[in-house]
Amino acid sequence: MLIAFRCRSCGAPLSKPLEERAWQPLPRARGREHHSYGPSTVRVGFFARDPDPYGPAGSAGTWVINPLDGVLLRPHTDSARLHGCCRRDGLDGPNLLCARCGGEVGVEISDCWTEYDVRLLDSAVVPEPGGSGASPGEGR
Template identity: 40%
Template sequence: MGEQVFRCAVCDRALTRSMTQLPTLPVAKPVDEVSYEPTLEVGTWAIDPGPRLLTADGAPAGTLGCLVTNPLDAPDLEPHPEPRRNSGCCGHDGCDGPNRVCPGCDAAVATLSDDCWTLVELRFEPDAVRVVAQE
Protein backbone atom coordinates (compact mmCIF):
# COMPACT_ATOMS: atom_id res chain seq x y z
CA MET A 1 0.00 0.00 0.00
CA GLY A 2 1.39 3.41 -0.94
CA GLU A 3 1.00 6.75 0.74
CA GLN A 4 -2.39 8.17 1.64
CA VAL A 5 -3.89 11.47 2.66
CA PHE A 6 -6.96 12.03 4.86
CA ARG A 7 -9.69 14.18 3.31
CA CYS A 8 -12.68 15.77 5.03
CA ALA A 9 -15.83 13.69 4.45
CA VAL A 10 -17.91 16.89 4.27
CA CYS A 11 -15.94 19.25 1.99
CA ASP A 12 -13.21 16.95 0.59
CA ARG A 13 -10.37 19.20 1.75
CA ALA A 14 -7.02 17.46 2.35
CA LEU A 15 -6.44 17.41 6.11
CA THR A 16 -3.08 15.63 6.37
CA ARG A 17 0.26 15.32 4.70
CA SER A 18 1.00 12.11 2.79
CA MET A 19 1.38 9.20 5.19
CA THR A 20 1.95 5.44 5.18
CA GLN A 21 -0.35 3.10 7.07
CA LEU A 22 1.19 0.81 9.68
CA PRO A 23 -0.32 -2.67 10.24
CA THR A 24 -0.87 -2.04 13.97
CA LEU A 25 -0.87 0.89 16.34
CA PRO A 26 2.47 1.08 18.17
CA VAL A 27 2.56 1.11 21.95
CA ALA A 28 3.23 4.62 23.24
CA LYS A 29 6.63 5.04 24.87
CA PRO A 30 6.86 6.94 28.13
CA VAL A 31 9.34 9.81 28.45
CA ASP A 32 9.04 9.78 32.24
CA GLU A 33 6.44 8.70 34.81
CA VAL A 34 3.72 11.00 33.44
CA SER A 35 4.51 11.99 29.84
CA TYR A 36 4.84 10.20 26.51
CA GLU A 37 6.62 10.45 23.18
CA PRO A 38 4.27 10.72 20.19
CA THR A 39 2.60 7.37 19.60
CA LEU A 40 3.44 7.49 15.88
CA GLU A 41 6.36 8.88 13.92
CA VAL A 42 5.64 11.70 11.48
CA GLY A 43 4.44 10.30 8.17
CA THR A 44 2.73 7.20 9.59
CA TRP A 45 -0.80 6.33 10.69
CA ALA A 46 -2.66 3.33 12.10
CA ILE A 47 -6.16 2.27 13.04
CA ASP A 48 -6.92 1.78 16.72
CA PRO A 49 -9.67 -0.83 17.11
CA GLY A 50 -10.45 0.35 20.66
CA PRO A 51 -10.93 3.66 22.45
CA ARG A 52 -7.46 4.66 23.66
CA LEU A 53 -8.23 7.95 25.40
CA LEU A 54 -9.49 7.75 28.95
CA THR A 55 -11.16 10.33 31.15
CA ALA A 56 -9.88 11.05 34.65
CA ASP A 57 -12.25 8.38 36.02
CA GLY A 58 -10.95 5.77 33.55
CA ALA A 59 -13.92 5.79 31.16
CA PRO A 60 -13.22 5.63 27.41
CA ALA A 61 -13.41 9.04 25.74
CA GLY A 62 -12.60 8.08 22.17
CA THR A 63 -14.42 6.42 19.30
CA LEU A 64 -13.77 2.83 18.25
CA GLY A 65 -11.73 2.52 15.06
CA CYS A 66 -10.09 5.95 15.09
CA LEU A 67 -7.38 6.69 12.55
CA VAL A 68 -4.37 7.75 14.62
CA THR A 69 -1.58 10.04 13.38
CA ASN A 70 1.22 12.17 14.72
CA PRO A 71 -0.19 15.67 15.41
CA LEU A 72 2.47 17.16 13.09
CA ASP A 73 0.90 15.37 10.10
CA ALA A 74 -2.18 17.64 10.19
CA PRO A 75 -0.82 21.14 10.88
CA ASP A 76 -3.75 23.08 9.41
CA LEU A 77 -6.56 21.76 11.60
CA GLU A 78 -8.26 24.45 13.67
CA PRO A 79 -9.25 24.32 17.37
CA HIS A 80 -12.90 23.50 18.03
CA PRO A 81 -14.81 26.75 18.70
CA GLU A 82 -16.33 25.35 21.91
CA PRO A 83 -13.76 26.14 24.67
CA ARG A 84 -14.53 23.10 26.84
CA ARG A 85 -13.46 20.81 23.97
CA ASN A 86 -9.93 22.22 24.24
CA SER A 87 -9.37 21.49 27.93
CA GLY A 88 -6.13 20.42 29.55
CA CYS A 89 -3.56 21.80 31.93
CA CYS A 90 -0.60 22.38 29.58
CA GLY A 91 -1.99 20.99 26.34
CA HIS A 92 -5.12 19.20 25.16
CA ASP A 93 -6.32 16.23 27.17
CA GLY A 94 -8.81 15.08 24.52
CA CYS A 95 -11.39 13.97 27.08
CA ASP A 96 -14.27 16.17 25.88
CA GLY A 97 -14.88 15.00 22.35
CA PRO A 98 -13.32 16.03 19.06
CA ASN A 99 -11.32 19.23 19.50
CA ARG A 100 -10.06 19.83 15.97
CA VAL A 101 -12.12 20.99 12.99
CA CYS A 102 -11.62 21.10 9.24
CA PRO A 103 -10.34 24.54 8.18
CA GLY A 104 -12.56 24.36 5.07
CA CYS A 105 -15.98 23.67 6.58
CA ASP A 106 -15.58 23.59 10.39
CA ALA A 107 -16.66 19.93 10.64
CA ALA A 108 -15.35 18.27 13.82
CA VAL A 109 -12.86 15.74 12.48
CA ALA A 110 -10.30 14.78 15.12
CA THR A 111 -9.20 14.78 18.75
CA LEU A 112 -5.76 16.10 19.65
CA SER A 113 -4.20 14.87 22.87
CA ASP A 114 -0.88 16.41 23.85
CA ASP A 115 -1.28 17.28 27.52
CA CYS A 116 1.47 16.45 30.01
CA TRP A 117 -0.30 13.28 31.18
CA THR A 118 -1.86 12.03 27.94
CA LEU A 119 -0.66 10.13 24.93
CA VAL A 120 0.60 12.45 22.18
CA GLU A 121 -1.52 11.72 19.12
CA LEU A 122 -4.22 12.97 16.79
CA ARG A 123 -7.22 10.66 16.47
CA PHE A 124 -9.45 11.18 13.42
CA GLU A 125 -13.08 10.15 13.73
CA PRO A 126 -13.60 7.28 11.25
CA ASP A 127 -16.77 8.78 9.76
CA ALA A 128 -15.30 12.30 9.46
CA VAL A 129 -12.58 11.50 6.94
CA ARG A 130 -11.88 9.54 3.79
CA VAL A 131 -8.49 7.90 3.26
CA VAL A 132 -7.36 8.53 -0.32
CA ALA A 133 -4.29 7.21 -2.17
CA GLN A 134 -1.78 9.99 -2.80
CA GLU A 135 -1.08 10.38 -6.50
Protein backbone atom coordinates in the same frame (compact mmCIF):
# COMPACT_ATOMS: atom_id res chain seq x y z
CA MET B 1 1.14 2.97 -0.74
CA LEU B 2 0.75 6.43 0.67
CA ILE B 3 -2.58 7.48 2.10
CA ALA B 4 -3.79 11.02 2.71
CA PHE B 5 -6.81 11.77 4.83
CA ARG B 6 -9.50 14.13 3.59
CA CYS B 7 -12.53 15.72 5.21
CA ARG B 8 -15.57 13.61 4.44
CA SER B 9 -17.86 16.61 4.10
CA CYS B 10 -15.79 19.11 2.11
CA GLY B 11 -12.83 17.16 0.74
CA ALA B 12 -10.17 19.36 2.33
CA PRO B 13 -6.84 17.58 2.92
CA LEU B 14 -6.38 16.89 6.63
CA SER B 15 -3.03 15.10 6.54
CA LYS B 16 0.08 14.82 4.47
CA PRO B 17 0.51 11.58 2.49
CA LEU B 18 1.33 8.92 5.07
CA GLU B 19 2.40 5.31 5.23
CA GLU B 20 0.47 2.79 7.32
CA ARG B 21 2.09 0.95 10.17
CA ALA B 22 0.78 -1.52 12.71
CA TRP B 23 -1.01 -0.18 15.78
CA GLN B 24 1.34 -0.23 18.72
CA PRO B 25 0.11 1.87 21.64
CA LEU B 26 2.65 3.48 23.92
CA PRO B 27 2.85 2.74 27.63
CA ARG B 28 1.25 5.52 29.67
CA ALA B 29 3.84 8.21 30.44
CA ARG B 30 4.06 9.59 33.95
CA GLY B 31 5.91 12.23 35.86
CA ARG B 32 6.72 14.57 33.02
CA GLU B 33 7.05 18.30 33.47
CA HIS B 34 4.08 20.52 32.77
CA HIS B 35 3.92 21.91 29.24
CA SER B 36 6.19 19.17 27.95
CA TYR B 37 5.13 17.08 24.97
CA GLY B 38 4.90 13.34 25.28
CA PRO B 39 6.07 10.79 22.74
CA SER B 40 3.88 10.26 19.67
CA THR B 41 2.36 6.87 18.98
CA VAL B 42 3.30 7.07 15.32
CA ARG B 43 6.37 8.72 13.86
CA VAL B 44 6.18 11.58 11.37
CA GLY B 45 5.15 10.21 7.98
CA PHE B 46 3.09 7.31 9.33
CA PHE B 47 -0.42 6.54 10.53
CA ALA B 48 -2.04 3.64 12.35
CA ARG B 49 -5.60 2.54 12.88
CA ASP B 50 -6.55 2.01 16.51
CA PRO B 51 -8.56 -1.23 16.49
CA ASP B 52 -10.41 -0.12 19.62
CA PRO B 53 -13.02 2.64 19.64
CA TYR B 54 -11.79 5.82 21.26
CA GLY B 55 -14.11 6.43 24.20
CA PRO B 56 -13.65 10.16 24.75
CA ALA B 57 -14.68 10.85 21.16
CA GLY B 58 -17.95 8.99 21.62
CA SER B 59 -16.51 5.50 21.13
CA ALA B 60 -15.46 6.41 17.63
CA GLY B 61 -13.07 4.52 15.41
CA THR B 62 -9.96 6.63 14.92
CA TRP B 63 -6.89 6.88 12.76
CA VAL B 64 -3.83 8.02 14.69
CA ILE B 65 -1.40 10.39 12.98
CA ASN B 66 1.58 12.39 14.18
CA PRO B 67 0.42 15.94 15.00
CA LEU B 68 3.14 17.31 12.72
CA ASP B 69 1.44 15.63 9.76
CA GLY B 70 -1.91 17.32 10.29
CA VAL B 71 -3.13 19.77 7.64
CA LEU B 72 -5.94 22.34 7.88
CA LEU B 73 -6.83 21.35 11.43
CA ARG B 74 -7.86 24.05 13.85
CA PRO B 75 -8.88 24.06 17.52
CA HIS B 76 -12.55 23.67 18.36
CA THR B 77 -14.49 26.91 18.81
CA ASP B 78 -16.17 25.51 21.93
CA SER B 79 -13.66 26.01 24.76
CA ALA B 80 -15.34 23.21 26.73
CA ARG B 81 -13.68 20.81 24.29
CA LEU B 82 -10.21 22.20 24.94
CA HIS B 83 -9.67 21.15 28.54
CA GLY B 84 -6.49 19.65 29.88
CA CYS B 85 -3.85 20.25 32.54
CA CYS B 86 -1.58 22.48 30.47
CA ARG B 87 -2.56 21.53 26.93
CA ARG B 88 -5.26 19.23 25.50
CA ASP B 89 -6.14 15.95 27.15
CA GLY B 90 -8.70 15.06 24.49
CA LEU B 91 -11.14 13.71 27.06
CA ASP B 92 -14.04 16.01 26.21
CA GLY B 93 -14.72 14.80 22.70
CA PRO B 94 -13.46 15.97 19.33
CA ASN B 95 -11.42 19.17 19.72
CA LEU B 96 -10.17 19.65 16.16
CA LEU B 97 -12.20 21.11 13.32
CA CYS B 98 -11.73 21.06 9.59
CA ALA B 99 -10.42 24.55 8.86
CA ARG B 100 -12.40 24.67 5.63
CA CYS B 101 -15.91 23.56 6.60
CA GLY B 102 -15.79 23.67 10.41
CA GLY B 103 -16.84 20.05 10.87
CA GLU B 104 -15.51 18.07 13.82
CA VAL B 105 -12.79 15.85 12.41
CA GLY B 106 -10.41 14.83 15.16
CA VAL B 107 -9.00 14.86 18.65
CA GLU B 108 -5.70 16.43 19.66
CA ILE B 109 -4.08 14.75 22.66
CA SER B 110 -1.12 16.79 23.86
CA ASP B 111 -1.23 17.13 27.63
CA CYS B 112 1.69 16.79 30.05
CA TRP B 113 0.51 13.33 31.13
CA THR B 114 -0.54 11.96 27.74
CA GLU B 115 1.01 10.91 24.49
CA TYR B 116 1.20 13.54 21.73
CA ASP B 117 -1.18 12.38 19.01
CA VAL B 118 -3.90 13.47 16.67
CA ARG B 119 -6.78 11.05 16.19
CA LEU B 120 -8.86 11.56 13.06
CA LEU B 121 -12.45 10.35 13.35
CA ASP B 122 -13.31 7.47 11.07
CA SER B 123 -16.78 8.95 10.62
CA ALA B 124 -15.43 12.35 9.52
CA VAL B 125 -12.48 11.59 7.28
CA VAL B 126 -11.79 9.54 4.16
CA PRO B 127 -8.45 7.79 3.61
CA GLU B 128 -7.42 8.25 -0.01
CA PRO B 129 -4.61 6.47 -1.82
CA GLY B 130 -1.95 8.63 -3.32
CA GLY B 131 -2.59 11.76 -1.39
CA SER B 132 -2.22 13.98 -4.42
CA GLY B 133 -4.09 14.40 -7.63
CA ALA B 134 -7.28 12.97 -6.16
CA SER B 135 -10.18 15.28 -6.76
CA PRO B 136 -12.15 16.42 -3.75
CA GLY B 137 -15.91 16.06 -3.88
CA GLU B 138 -15.75 12.65 -5.49
CA GLY B 139 -17.35 11.22 -2.36
CA ARG B 140 -15.96 8.11 -0.80
